[in-house]
Amino acid sequence: MSQPGLRERKKERTRLALIDAALDLFLAQGYEATTVDQIAAAVEVSPRTFFRYFATKEDVALSLPVDGQEVMLRELAGRPADEPPFVALGHAMRAVVAELQNGDQTETGRFLKARELVESTPALFAGSVRRMMENEQRLVTEIARREGRSPADLLPLFVVSLFTTVARVGFESCHPRAVEDLPAFAERLEQILALAERSLRPGWDRVQGSPGGVSDQFIEGSSGQVAT
Amino acid sequence: MSQPGLRERKKERTRLALIDAALDLFLAQGYEATTVDQIAAAVEVSPRTFFRYFATKEDVALSLPVDGQEVMLRELAGRPADEPPFVALGHAMRAVVAELQNGDQTETGRFLKARELVESTPALFAGSVRRMMENEQRLVTEIARREGRSPADLLPLFVVSLFTTVARVGFESCHPRAVEDLPAFAERLEQILALAERSLRPGWDRVQGSPGGVSDQFIEGSSGQVAT
DNA sequence: TAATTTATGGCAGCCACTGACAGATGACAA
DNA sequence: TTGTCATCTGTCAGTGGCTGCCATAAATTA
Known part of the structure; x- marks a missing residue:
């Protein structure tokens, strides 16, 4: 070292x-x-x-969450290729939380302060969302790569967007009673992931999944019908 | 008049x-x-x-989309009470698009310009999403009211967030080849709604739906386990 | 130690945005 | 029509975020 x-x-x-x-x-x-x-x-x-x-005053408050996104992306890249996309995203997210829990106390303290701040400050919340969405494109690219599809396809975008939403709902539904500790947040995340799983059809996030009845006609993405 | x-x-x-x-x-x-x-x-x-x-430079670009959100909320309030939440949201959205199609040509022109701009300008796109999310709480309240549940419950939040995501993916997947006309956009919206429907279990958006096997244990919302 | 790279401070300036005051203009009543 | 009133508008001065430029100081390398 x-x-x-x-x-x-x-x-x-x-x-x-x-x-x-x-x-x-x-x-x-x-x-x-x-x-x-x-x-x-x-x-x-x-x-x-x-x-x-x-670069901006916003950045100093959001740099920690942004670091988290980097970790998330790395973890996702390390997930086994046979995992369905949504499952892989879930595990990557869990790894991020786990890494936080293993961290130094000053580190987790910083992180919790930052989250508290982001949730209670509209301007920062907005910035956070923006970064989340900029990052979304990178996640889409990675998922598309894993699945051997084009990043322009509709399905990877759909899967990632849906996952991002789930994560966001997890954060949001935590806030009013302050995210005082990581374990509580981790538990909340599991709940919301479970809710998502219950709501979605098995195999929805893969083209060849869901044996029986799922038509793939325009999963192919942005082809055809809109072009002039 | x-x-x-x-x-x-x-x-x-x-x-x-x-x-x-x-x-x-x-x-x-x-x-x-x-x-x-x-x-x-x-x-x-x-x-x-x-x-x-x-109020801000951003506002002048986003005022039109914001107006659309108002219409959306009004339309949602007018949907029959027996419609499942996600279906009602879908119809409200269709109504908004329909109203646009009926409008004056200068009006639709303005709208298309605004969308073009929002999609191609990261700062504006972020602002747009932010407003969408700020508006989300109002949609959640309305859905909770329809379903006779508390706005603090997890399910209404989940349903609305998921719908918002679907709408956003619809917009996003349109952009690269410019939203030249409303009909194309309307068609795209139908596609993405269909994709969502295919991905979700029937009755997922209602507690008593989906006969057989869906455990409702923490759909009750933000009760219990996080409090100290 | 000398030469080179890199971080820092100070300054001048742009632009988004705001409060305060004064003048212009439409609304309304006598 | 005219006078009163509410409201809209322009001007001005000022704050704060953010940037380019240049000189200096510190760390790295030879």
């Missing part, structure tokens, strides 16, 4: 300091009421430097 | 002029490259006045 160089370590330290200062200020006095100058001042860094670490 | 007063008419005229000017400028030179001052100048109105009509 060893050091990745002094420079790198210092950068990582400032980055975390900025995140911590920002989260605390946001929680204490509100997101919009907090200025970038205040965050920078708290870390004793120029405002200009803040924007060298985070 | 008659005139709602000269003042009102003038306001509505300015509002539409701002929307038209904004849409054209956005399409011509891009959303972020266009400044509020330019829009205001095109309508010969002060920038300050622009912000009296629209």
Whole structure:
């Protein structure tokens, strides 16, 4: 292992300091009421430097959830190829939660602060959704690859969108009584995944699944009928 | 009927002029490259006045889709009570599209411009989805009312979220080859609704539905297990 | 130690957005 | 018609997010 160089370590330290200062200020006095100058001042860094670490004020609050998405994508890529798409997505999600639970206490603390903030601040919630959707395309690509289909096909998009929705409902239905601990959230996630499973026909997420009666006529995706 | 007063008419005229000017400028030179001052100048109105009509620059682009959501909600309220939730949502959506098709050509033109813009501009797309999700709670309340359940229950939230997702996938899967006309879009919507129906178990969106085997243990919503 | 790369700070400036005040304009009644 | 009133509009000054530019300081490499 060893050091990745002094420079790198210092950068990582400032980055975390900025995140911590920002989260605390946001929680204490509100997101919009907090200025970038205040965050920078708290870390004793120029405002200009803040924007060298985070492109926007939003970013500093959302960088942790975004990291989670990266993990999710990696985990998905590692799932066995014979798993149906929706199942693989579920396991990848579980792995993300598990990784969080194994983490340092300061790490999970940061994460919970960030979530609390995102759920209670409309502007941040909006940003979170936006990133989720930008990430969705990457998940679609990965699912399409696994299934040997084109990323333009309708089915992968449908599967991923539906999964994203399920995850979102999981978060949302947790919030009012604050996500105080990870285990409770993990349990909630299982519930909502179970609800989804109960609601969906077996094999719905694969073309050749569901023996008997499922017509595949336009699962082929964006072919034909709309073109001029 | 008659005139709602000269003042009102003038306001509505300015509002539409701002929307038209904004849409054209956005399409011509891009959303972020266009400044509020330019829009205001095109309508010969002060920038300050622009912000009296629209709270944000985003709003001027999204006001039309937002109007659509209002219509959707009204239509949903008018659906017969014995329709299953997902079916009712589908019909309400169809009604919205139908109303658009019956509209004036300048109206549909505006709408198509707005959609084109939203689909091709990440910032606007995100904003659009955000509004959709903010609106979701109202749909959830209405569905819960229809079904005689609490708006805090998990099932109405799940049903609405899933429907919203389906609608979104419909829009998204349309875009690359531009939504040149409403009929094509309407057809696409039917396809995606059909795909959803094929993927879901009959009666999934109602508690007492699906005779045989569906356990309802935590459909009761947010009770119990998370509280301390 | 010298040379090179890279992080930082300061400054000037753009743009979205807001509050406050003053002038213009439509609504309404005498 | 005229005067009063409510409301709409423009101007101005200001805040805060965000960026490009250039000089300096620090870390890395030779």
